[in-house]
Amino acid sequence: xxxxxxxxxSIGKWRSQRSAHHLIFAHFEAVRSEIEIAPxxxxxxxxVELCQSYGIDPQTADSPFRMSWEGESDWDDNEVMAGSxxxxxIPDREAKNRGKLLRDRGYAETxxxxxxxxxxxxxxxxxxxxxxxxxxxxxxxxxxxNLRFRVSTIKTSDGTGVVTASFASEIRxxxxxx
Amino acid sequence: xxxxxxxxxSIGKWRSQRSAHHLIFAHFEAVRSEIEIAPxxxxxxxxVELCQSYGIDPQTADSPFRMSWEGESDWDDNEVMAGSxxxxxIPDREAKNRGKLLRDRGYAETxxxxxxxxxxxxxxxxxxxxxxxxxxxxxxxxxxxNLRFRVSTIKTSDGTGVVTASFASEIRxxxxxx
Numbered sequence: 001x002x003x004x005x006x007x008x009x010s011i012g013k014w015r016s017q018r019s020a021h022h023l024i025f026a027h028f029e030a031v032r033s034e035i036e037i038a039p040x041x042x043x044x045x046x047x048v049e050l051c052q053s054y055g056i057d058p059q060t061a062d063s064p065f066r067m068s069w070e071g072e073s074d075w076d077d078n079e080v081m082a083g084s085x086x087x088x089x090i091p092d093r094e095a096k097n098r099g100k101l102l103r104d105r106g107y108a109e110t111x112x113x114x115x116x117x118x119x120x121x122x123x124x125x126x127x128x129x130x131x132x133x134x135x136x137x138x139x140x141x142x143x144x145x146n147l148r149f150r151v152s153t154i155k156t157s158d159g160t161g162v163v164t165a166s167f168a169s170e171i172r173x174x175x176x177x178x
Numbered sequence: 179x180x181x182x183x184x185x186x187x188s189i190g191k192w193r194s195q196r197s198a199h200h201l202i203f204a205h206f207e208a209v210r211s212e213i214e215i216a217p218x219x220x221x222x223x224x225x226v227e228l229c230q231s232y233g234i235d236p237q238t239a240d241s242p243f244r245m246s247w248e249g250e251s252d253w254d255d256n257e258v259m260a261g262s263x264x265x266x267x268i269p270d271r272e273a274k275n276r277g278k279l280l281r282d283r284g285y286a287e288t289x290x291x292x293x294x295x296x297x298x299x300x301x302x303x304x305x306x307x308x309x310x311x312x313x314x315x316x317x318x319x320x321x322x323x324n325l326r327f328r329v330s331t332i333k334t335s336d337g338t339g340v341v342t343a344s345f346a347s348e349i350r351x352x353x354x355x356x
Contacts, residue, residue: 017204019197021347023325026195028208122298143315143331147201147340151329153321162325167345169199 007063018168033071064088146172185241196346211249242266324350
């Protein structure tokens with residue numbers, strides 16, 4: 001599986017159940033959300049600007065997309081978490097199953113981030129992102145075309161301690177209007 | 179990584195946080211448990227009997243072990259879930275990173291079960307077990323020597339529907355008496 005195929009499989013609306021394990025306190029958090037993943041063109045101004053901010057030629061990008069989410073955590077019923085981020089894969093020239101992933105809003109911190117991804121032989125997308133104070137690893141794979149799993153870990157930046165582990169099961173919303 | 183090394187890394191006591199996602203109803207279940215994984219010898223009567231019940235020579239087994247657990251689910255505070263199962267890997271002769279796993283008590287159903295396992299290039303142990311009415315897939319990998327993740331899915335036996343997805347983060351208990 002290469003990045004083109006992986007993004008293509010991800011396009012659509014998903015109903016997500018996410019469990020976060022806060023490991024130090026053995027605490028559970030449960031989040032329900034709706035996720036939408038929509039393709040963007042290489043000419044989209046958000047894609048061009050994100051590439052340019054890293055000095056990367058937008059024409060080397062492959063399958064950029066926007067991910068939007070809206071959800072509720074059991075930690076705070078009144079807070080609706082909603083957001084949107086632009087993601088731009090820049091595959092390596094030699095090997096299309098690995099490369100960089102630019103985003104305008106990171107997973108562990110809400111600032112732009114560049115991660116390194118690769119796709120394993122069994123089709124698992126693995127993304128490593130280092131921030132100033134933390135490092136994030138994300139593994140995503142498809143159980144079938146309408147179900148994907150996502151396991152994320154947030155570590156301290158020195159890599160020693162894993163602070164949070166989370167697991168999302170995401171089911172494709174098959175109704176056309178979502 | 180082969181099965182010998184994988185079992186060796188797993189030996190010990192673990193504090194587990196497990197989240198089950200019941201996908202049809204988007205329901206969350208949280209389970210805290212203590213898990214102990216202890217090695218067994220090839221001569222252990224439980225190992226010999228389990229092998230014999232499948233007509234397998236116990237001397238072809240590698241790194242058999244016993245897994246015991248005791249835990250509490252948020253579904254029923256009064257119920258203490260406890261149990262123990264004997265697991266016996268029978269590696270393929272040609273490739274030590276794949277083979278069969280015998281157990282005297284299955285994951286999806288509490289009857290003896292034989293699963294097929296393989297270990298991927300990036301060190302993920304993958305186990306597939308088919309039961310009469312269900313099929314289970316389990317992926318286990320180490321984030322570091324003291325933290326392992328386990329993602330399990332239970333499907334209907336025809337393989338079409340995934341009924342339950344669960345994620346466990348397991349931290350090694352470093353105190354000697356557990």
